[in-house]
Amino acid sequence: MKAIIPVAGAGAKLRPHTYTQPKALIPIAGKTILSFIVDQLHEGGITEFIFIIGYLGEKIQDYVKFAFPHITYHFVQQTERWGTGHAIELTREIVGDDEVFVALGDTICEYDVKEMINSPYSMLGVKKVDDPRNFGVAEMGLDGFIEHVVEKPTIPKSNLALVGLYKIKETAFMYGCLKHLFEENIKTQGEYSLTDALDFMIKRGAKFKAFKVKNWFDCGKKDTLLESNATLLKKSGGNVTDSHTFKGTIIIPPVSIAPNCSIKDSIIGPHVAIGANTKIEQSIVRESIIGSYTNLFEVVLDNSLIGSDASVKGLSRSLNIGDNTEIEFG
Structure with missing residues (x-):
């Protein structure tokens, strides 16, 4: 089985961070979104991955080559963003006759990977939601099989949302149905949808068959990303390496602090993830994600998302600051 991970999107809802960083490489709970996905699938037994890249694709390539030397990887370029159906069709030659598992590159879920892989049926990951109108939706038949899937229905007939996880056994059949979409120019909201295929x-x-995920972490926009960061930190307990010494600093767990950070006279936590080589002095930081090589001095941050190589001085409350930014409050 090969895994297909589409990571070509521009991540508009996470700007300004995605001006300089692909959404899949945004940090959360001490790891990148992409690392959560790849590590989970690799631990479940998948060793070959196809990454569909586009916007800032060279950063995805560099990261994969550095972070995952233990996997076999391929890169497919999606120059035009015509939807998930178009993205998956680009992988046809690499996939061949193998079964595939598609995991959207902004989807972190908790589920039994091995159980899904070993199932004799094609499977779609689902989760009950209060308002399914913004998702693909699966409708179940009395026989326990899915009888209909529809993308973002105006009047949903089910509250089972598709979470972006798809196991396909009959890949030739899938690619044939994708071809049908293109030949007949069948689109949903202007895009070729994998759900339609x-x-x-x-x-x-x-x-x-449907398989229910235990948890589904939304990483698509600032507020839900920070909520997911907090939940994942609670589950993992955080991570602070033993080599750290933080003078005059109180750490309120759970937090994740990457190597080579310098923190002095500050209060950090709870639910804070800090990237490597960051310097923080005389600050209070809670419920936030801070990038690598960032400097914070005399700030109070709450529910903030700060990019890498940023510098913030002064007093503040809630910020959303991209990479390579310098802000000074008078």
Whole structure:
């Protein structure tokens, strides 16, 4: 089985951070979003990955080569963003006849990877949500199989949202249905949707089961990213290496502090993730994500997202600051 991870999106909802960093490389709870996905699938037994890249794709390539030397990887360029269906179709030659597992590059979920892989059926990850209108939706039949999937329905007939995890056993069938979308120019909200191709498969006899994810962490915008960071830190307990010595500083767990940080006369936590080589003095930071090589001096941060190589001096409350930024409060 090969894993396909589309990471070509521009991440507009996470700007200004995604002006300089792909969304999949945004840090959360001490790791990148992409690391959570790849590590989880690799631990479940998948060793070959196809990354669909586009915007800032060279950063994805550099990161994968550095962070995952133990996997086999391929890169496919998506120069035009025409939707998830278009992205997956670009992988046809690399996939061949192998089964595939598609995990969208901004989706962190908790589920049993091995159980999903070993299932004799194609499977779609689902989670019950209060308002499914902004998601793909799965409708279940009485026989326990999925009988219909639809992308962002105006009037949903189910509250089972598709979470962006797809195991496909009949890959040739899937690529044939994708080809049908292109030939007939069938689009949803102006894009070729993988959900539409899967629905064509179901209508033509393919069998899909649903597997429920235990937790689904939304990393698509600042507020939900910070909420997911807090939840994941609670689950992991955080990580502060033994080599750290923080003079005059109180650490309120859970927090994650990367190597080579200097923190002095500050209060850090709870639910704070700090990147490597960051310097913090005379500051209070809680419920926030701070990038690498960043300097904070005399600031009070709450529910803030600070990029890498940024500098903030003065007093503040809640910030959303991208990379390579300098702010001084008078």
